[in-house]
Amino acid sequence: MELAEPPTFENRDRSDIYDYVERHGSARPSEIRAALDMEERAFGHHMAILKRDDVLEERDGMVRIAYDQEAEEEEFHAEDVEFTIRQARQEDLTGLVGAIREAVGEKTYVDAETIADVVDSEGVLLRHNDLESRIFFVATVGDDVVGWVHLRHPELDKLSHTAELTLGVLEEYRGVGIGSHLLERGIEWAASQGFEKIYNSVPSTNEEAIEFLEAHDWETEAVREDHYKLDGQYIDEVMLAKEI
Known part of the structure; x- marks a missing residue:
């Protein structure tokens, strides 16, 4: 994950999810969805895309900013x-x-x-x-x-x-x-x-x-x-x- 430029999002919901996690460091998916008042199916769809694009990751039930896994x-x-x-x-x-x-x-x-x-x-x-x-x-x-x-x-x-x-x-x-x-x-x-x-x-x-x-x-x-x-x-x- 390169940090020289913050990620940009064409989709407002994905931007809101990222901003919440960036502010809080890590959070449970249920907490994020409730805080953003997002429908469960839509939230799952956006989370899948954010994970696919290595923007967010989920470990031990917590969502956080994706860390560089290469030569960790x-x-x-x-x-x-x-x-x-x-x-x-x-x-x-x-x-x-x-x-x-x-x-x-x-x-x-x-x-x-x-x-x-x-x-x-x-x-x-x-x-x-x-x-x-x-x-x-x-x-x-x-x-x-x-x-x-x-x-x-x-x-x-x-x-x-x-x-x-x-x-x-x-x-x-x-x-x-x-x-x-x-x-x-x-x-x-x-x-x-x-x-x-x-x-x-x-x-x-x-x-x-x-x-x-x-x-x-x-x-x-x-x-x-x-x-x-x-x-x-x-x-x-x-x-x-x-x-x-």
Whole structure:
């Protein structure tokens, strides 16, 4: 499923079904049909077409935005850690939000902290509408989310070639290559969508993140002085970018 452009529908009912699922993240078919006050036979017909076209999918009785099933999971072995990197699913939401908040507990990654708050309040991971598209890939150890990479694409013509990226790994899992593999997956996805440039902004106090990105050929494009106020202190924002 390509996210560079939101899907368009010639049929209003199919558009309404998609919009409902996109807003809610996942829902039972009966819930969607009742909310839209749609006749059962017509609803079944439209759902069949949306599934056929890989726009929506149904798993465990829940309808959600269709996820890319190609190369969905990659397994890696590093030292004593075995981890998997894959596209995040709606059911990862709670673990992902918890991982982001734990990873940025020192409050040196404001954008990631904001993303966690937004996703938690909305209850939706994947966004793909007329205003924005967002996608997550996660690193998991067993059933636990231990890292993530997030890309957000504003649906504006003037910014159609760019995407914003955030990334993080729980402290106890750093230093074994998880962050590098997540970053690689995020860049690969962005390139496959036709993006030309990705951005990441962090407070200047987050030296570890800046060094990590610079080691992966990111460059500082600008510094906004005193952009953040953290614990009463004014902190510069470092804006990094990478062409892909």
